[in-house]
Amino acid sequence: MNGIHDLGGMHGFGPVVREENEPVFHAEWERRTFGVVNLAMGAMQIHVDEIRHAIERMPPAEYLESPYYEHWIYGLEALLRERGVITRDELARRVAELAKQEKK
Amino acid sequence: MAKDEHTEPPSAPALRIKALESLLVERGLVDPGAVDEIIDIFEKRIGPRNGAKVVAHAWADPEYMKRLLADGSKAIAELGFTGLQGEDMVVLENTPKVHNVVVCTLCSCYPWPTLGLPPNWYKAAPYRARIVIEPRKVLAEFGIDVAPDVEVRVWDSNAEIRYMVLPMRPAGTEGWSEEKLATLVSRDSMIGTAIPKVKA
Numbered sequence: 001m002n003g004i005h006d007l008g009g010m011h012g013f014g015p016v017v018r019e020e021n022e023p024v025f026h027a028e029w030e031r032r033t034f035g036v037v038n039l040a041m042g043a044m045q046i047h048v049d050e051i052r053h054a055i056e057r058m059p060p061a062e063y064l065e066s067p068y069y070e071h072w073i074y075g076l077e078a079l080l081r082e083r084g085v086i087t088r089d090e091l092a093r094r095v096a097e098l099a100k101q102e103k104k
Numbered sequence: 105m106a107k108d109e110h111t112e113p114p115s116a117p118a119l120r121i122k123a124l125e126s127l128l129v130e131r132g133l134v135d136p137g138a139v140d141e142i143i144d145i146f147e148k149r150i151g152p153r154n155g156a157k158v159v160a161h162a163w164a165d166p167e168y169m170k171r172l173l174a175d176g177s178k179a180i181a182e183l184g185f186t187g188l189q190g191e192d193m194v195v196l197e198n199t200p201k202v203h204n205v206v207v208c209t210l211c212s213c214y215p216w217p218t219l220g221l222p223p224n225w226y227k228a229a230p231y232r233a234r235i236v237i238e239p240r241k242v243l244a245e246f247g248i249d250v251a252p253d254v255e256v257r258v259w260d261s262n263a264e265i266r267y268m269v270l271p272m273r274p275a276g277t278e279g280w281s282e283e284k285l286a287t288l289v290s291r292d293s294m295i296g297t298a299i300p301k302v303k304a
Contacts, residue, residue, distance in 0.1 A: 008209030013230040029118035035139035094123035
């Protein structure tokens with residue numbers, strides 16, 4: 001599939017930015033995302049190709065602007081919806097509930 | 105598609121993953137303890153020190169180097185490094201005539217069992233976009249000046265194959281133990297964006 005993920009050879013992205021002594025994860029949500037996505041892939045027999053293809057369906061502007069592990073979240077959400085494991089509404093409700101709890 | 109996917113802007117990723125985790129736990133698809141375990145493995149137990157041991161062993165043992173270049177996955181498994189994202193390993197030998205460098209232009213494919221998880225720059229747009237059209241320039245930014253008569257080979261990973269560079273053993277390391285040799289091997293030298301050097 002031709003799309004924004006196919007970055008090889010594109011111009012205009014600027015210099016490669018490196019971080020000295022970079023940690024494996026930069027935030028707790030990155031840790032959880034890595035663990036949850038890997039385990040869900042194992043439990044549901046999702047192959048790497050499949051989640052990568054789901055990520056490749058991200059809206060292009062969002063793909064470029066979002067942090068790396070948000071791509072994983074997007075891919076997992078898409079596959080869970082498509083396989084009928086969760087619905088969009090159910091996820092939105094759970095997000096709203098958790099947001100409410102965190103405000104307390 | 106974009107319109108359908110996003111009638112509202114997406115919530116913060118921290119909330120989304122928390123919500124997903126709780127829904128998956130309720131369905132018995134994810135065990136929260138196992139999430140902690142896999143995080144711990146990749147944060148503390150797997151990393152480029154594994155790959156450095158492979159490289160040092162190859163430098164010290166010519167027979168092992170032959171096996172490593174002939175069948176990367178099998179030879180790496182001899183040292184006990186197997187698992188996710190290391191199933192089909194191809195080891196690329198740097199020589200005085202060829203410098204190899206690895207990328208995944210489409211995403212972030214990387215040999216987890218030997219190198220751990222990739223640094224951000226490997227997964228970000230600038231490296232993926234540029235290393236395939238101006239490799240010498242990008243390598244120069246990493247501090248490597250590849251001589252004009254040395255061929256640069258850029259290897260683009262795919263969904264199955266994972267590449268790892270076998271850098272050249274630096275001069276002045278004759279008689280070194282494998283342990284000492286391994287200290288010269290950085291993560292970047294196995295991606296191809298650094299060259300092992302003996303500190304003067």
